[in-house]
Amino acid sequence: MKNDDKKTKARRRFLAGGLGAAALGALAQGSTAGRRADRPVWQLDPYLCSQCGRCATECVLKPSAVKCVHAYAMCGYCELCFGYFLPGARSLDESAENQTCPTGAIRRRFIEEPYFEYVIDEPLCIGCAKCVTGCNTFGNGSLFLQVRHDRCLNCNECAIAAVCPADAFVRVSASRPYIFKGENDSTSGGLS
Amino acid sequence: MDEGRRTPAVVLYRVLVVAVIAGVLILLAVLIFRYSEGAHMNPYEYSIEEFMDVPEELLLWDEASVIELDIAQPAGLAVDAQDRIFVAGAQEVAIWNAEGTAAGRFSTLAPARTIAIGPQGQIFVASVDHVNVYGPDGSHESEWTSLGEGAFISGMAATDDAVYLADAGSKLIWRFDTSGRLLSQIGRPRPSADYHGFLIPSRCFDVAAATDGALWITNPGRLRVEKYSPDGSLDAYWGEPSMGIEGFCGCCNPTHLAVTRQGHVVTSEKGLPRVKVYEPDGSLNTVVAGPRHFAPGTVGLDLAADSMGRVLVLDGGAGLVRIFVRRSEEGKTP
Numbered sequence: 001m002k003n004d005d006k007k008t009k010a011r012r013r014f015l016a017g018g019l020g021a022a023a024l025g026a027l028a029q030g031s032t033a034g035r036r037a038d039r040p041v042w043q044l045d046p047y048l049c050s051q052c053g054r055c056a057t058e059c060v061l062k063p064s065a066v067k068c069v070h071a072y073a074m075c076g077y078c079e080l081c082f083g084y085f086l087p088g089a090r091s092l093d094e095s096a097e098n099q100t101c102p103t104g105a106i107r108r109r110f111i112e113e114p115y116f117e118y119v120i121d122e123p124l125c126i127g128c129a130k131c132v133t134g135c136n137t138f139g140n141g142s143l144f145l146q147v148r149h150d151r152c153l154n155c156n157e158c159a160i161a162a163v164c165p166a167d168a169f170v171r172v173s174a175s176r177p178y179i180f181k182g183e184n185d186s187t188s189g190g191l192s
Numbered sequence: 193m194d195e196g197r198r199t200p201a202v203v204l205y206r207v208l209v210v211a212v213i214a215g216v217l218i219l220l221a222v223l224i225f226r227y228s229e230g231a232h233m234n235p236y237e238y239s240i241e242e243f244m245d246v247p248e249e250l251l252l253w254d255e256a257s258v259i260e261l262d263i264a265q266p267a268g269l270a271v272d273a274q275d276r277i278f279v280a281g282a283q284e285v286a287i288w289n290a291e292g293t294a295a296g297r298f299s300t301l302a303p304a305r306t307i308a309i310g311p312q313g314q315i316f317v318a319s320v321d322h323v324n325v326y327g328p329d330g331s332h333e334s335e336w337t338s339l340g341e342g343a344f345i346s347g348m349a350a351t352d353d354a355v356y357l358a359d360a361g362s363k364l365i366w367r368f369d370t371s372g373r374l375l376s377q378i379g380r381p382r383p384s385a386d387y388h389g390f391l392i393p394s395r396c397f398d399v400a401a402a403t404d405g406a407l408w409i410t411n412p413g414r415l416r417v418e419k420y421s422p423d424g425s426l427d428a429y430w431g432e433p434s435m436g437i438e439g440f441c442g443c444c445n446p447t448h449l450a451v452t453r454q455g456h457v458v459t460s461e462k463g464l465p466r467v468k469v470y471e472p473d474g475s476l477n478t479v480v481a482g483p484r485h486f487a488p489g490t491v492g493l494d495l496a497a498d499s500m501g502r503v504l505v506l507d508g509g510a511g512l513v514r515i516f517v518r519r520s521e522e523g524k525t526p
Contacts, residue, residue: 053234076393078413078443080433082463087240088435102236114391114413128236137240137489138442138463140394 040171042158046144046181048168051129051136055145058160059127065152066127066145066160068105068120071182074142077115083135083143084108084118100131122148141181149177243435243464246482250437252519253480253503259292259513268307268317268348269494269506269513277496277504277513280304280317285330290498292515298330306494308350310370316355318345323357323372336372347398347448349407354422356407360397363390365409367422378407378424387426396447396462408457412444417457417474430474435464438476450495450503458503460493467493467505467516480516481505 044055044066055066080092084106089098094108105124109117120143127145135143161169172179263281270278275290281304286297302319309315313328321343323336339345339359347358354375357366365378381389390397391413400408406427407420416431431446432439440446446459456477457470467480480503486493487509494506505514 051238053236056236076413076443078393080415080443082442087238087243087441100238130236130238133238137238139444 039174041147041149041154041174041177042152042161042169043147043172043177043179044145045168045170045179046146048166049129049132049145050166050168051133051145052165053128053130054163054165055160056126056128058163060153060155060159061151063125064127064160065147067122067125067148067151068127068129068131068143069146069180070118070120071142071144071180072117074140074182075118076140076142077111077117078139079114079116081108081116081118081135082138083131085134087134087138100134102126102128102130106131118143144181146178146180149174240435240464243441244483246437246466246479246484250476250479251482252478253516254519255481255485255514256502256517257292257515259288259515261286261508261511261513263297265303266506266508266511267303267305267492267494269496269504270307270309271496271498271504272309272313273311273499275498275500278307278309278315279506279513280307285315285317285326288513290500296330298326300324300326301332301335305345306348308348308355310350310355311352312370314350314370316348316350318348318357320344321361323348323355323368325372334372336368339366344395346395347400347410349399349401351401351405351422356399356401358397358399358409360392360395363392363397365390365399365407365420365424367424376424378409378420393444396444398446398448400449400451400457402451402455403453404455408449408451410446410449410459412446415440415442415445417446417449417459417470419472428473430470437466437468437479437482447491448493448495450497452497452501452503453499454501456497458495458497460495460505462491462493465490465493467495467503469503478518481514485514486510 056064059065084100085092085098086100091098096104103124103126105121107119107121111117129145132143132145135141158169261279263279263284263286265282266279268280276295277288279286284297284299287295289295300317301324304317305320306318315326317324321338325333327333342361343359344361345357346360349356353369355368355370359366363379367375369375379389381387390411393413396412398410405422409418409420411418415433416429418429419427421427435441440461442463445461447462448460450458455472460467464483465486466482469477469480471477486507490509492508496504501518503516507514
């Protein structure tokens with residue numbers, strides 16, 4: 001009987017200790033997750049970006065961790081898209097010499113007369129912002145650059161941020177790592 | 193002593209010193225070049241430089257004067273029968289006489305997008321989705337009902353018996369009588385009649401009324417200008433996509449238009465900001481101002497034409513109304 005009591009007490013101590021350790025572990029993990037969510041990451045403010053081309057040339061990664069993204073809600077789905085076509089393009093077809101993108105990273109797809117959809121092929125995009133300039137100049141500004149966090153190494157001293165002439169690189173929380181255009185944006189739409 | 197200085201060790205020492213100094217200077221030069229603002233050559237530059245110049249023989253207008261604006265967010269421009277100049281902004285409407293002397297101002301109930309003057313001097317001020325009507329003295333007379341949640345009024349024209357609202361949200365022209373009663377709509381697609389309405393990729397959509405009652409309306413997604421009867425029938429259209437001066441460039445141009453008393457159509461564009469005058473048949477008449485006349489990125493050049501044949505351009509970014517005068521035959525501004 002005494003032996004049984006001892007075993008029960010030992011089991012209770014073990015369980016109590018184990019549960020306590022598990023609780024501590026969970027707390028620690030939660031705290032780490034919280035820190036991970038709160039840690040700062042680099043991002044590019046699209047409203048400050050001057051499309052200087054340095055995102056393509058200065059990133060320690062090749063190709064750059066900065067990619068073009070597309071706010072479809074802002075896009076006009078134009079046939080004559082100057083994010084896609086070079087100004088003065090000889091013809092409005094998909095030939096390389098007519099395209100703005102130096103790597104052919106924008107895919108053009110006919111939707112219905114007269115609308116076309118433009119999709120970024122991210123592995124091909126080098127973050128040069130040439131299409132962004134065309135879209136901002138002639139269109140609605142629906143193409144813009146963002147640091148993609150599945151690639152970015154989050155260097156302490158970001159090589160692009162160090163030379164960005166527009167001071168467009170900012171630290172944001174990892175829980176909200178992107179700065180999208182078009183969200184609560186009364187200026188979307190070209191003119192305003 | 194002199195012979196001692198010319199020993200090989202001394203010569204080598206001097207060469208090394210010179211080499212080190214030269215190396216340091218070269219390094220400094222490289223660093224200065226590397227980090228100076230103008231040093232960066234963008235290998236991916238998107239250049240429209242070759243389209244910035246306008247043939248001199250077409251540039252037959254001079255900027256005779258400017259009005260410096262002192263109102264917030266100037267968005268709409270109009271002139272009345274006496275050539276008084278009205279500019280509507282975020283909180284008020286400011287008025288100048290034809291010579292550019294301030295002639296009054298009044299507060300508005302809502303931020304203005306565009307403005308038009310009625311035949312009896314009523315001042316129609318459109319906000320995003322509705323119109324407020326003010327008397328000639330600026331007193332508020334009425335507020336029309338909203339065009340709906342998706343509306344975005346970007347242009348307006350007033351005639352003797354109607355007010356036309358260009359709604360970029362619904363891609364329609366709304367025709368009201370001057371008391372605010374809806375009469376009809378223009379631009380609703382009728383595929384069976386091979387009429388596809390207006391293509392509005394962005395918030396650029398404008399309407400102007402000619403003295404003969406015809407309506408000139410932009411169809412920016414198709415890069416053309418269309419002529420309608422007041423009953424909504426499409427009478428003519430012209431315009432072609434082109435970076436050249438004769439056409440319209442970009443995804444959505446022209447952004448604004450006005451009609452002169454002589455029936456010429458004046459257009460403005462974004463991307464390559466330029467103001468041009470066309471004959472009613474669409475052939476290019478002259479260029480009022482080319483891209484180099486405006487700051488890069490200039491948009492929203494609202495237009496008006498007065499009884500003296502002047503073209504007025506609202507350059508809100510620069511805070512100016514630019515007043516252009518056609519040169520006389522002798523090449524001088526009258």
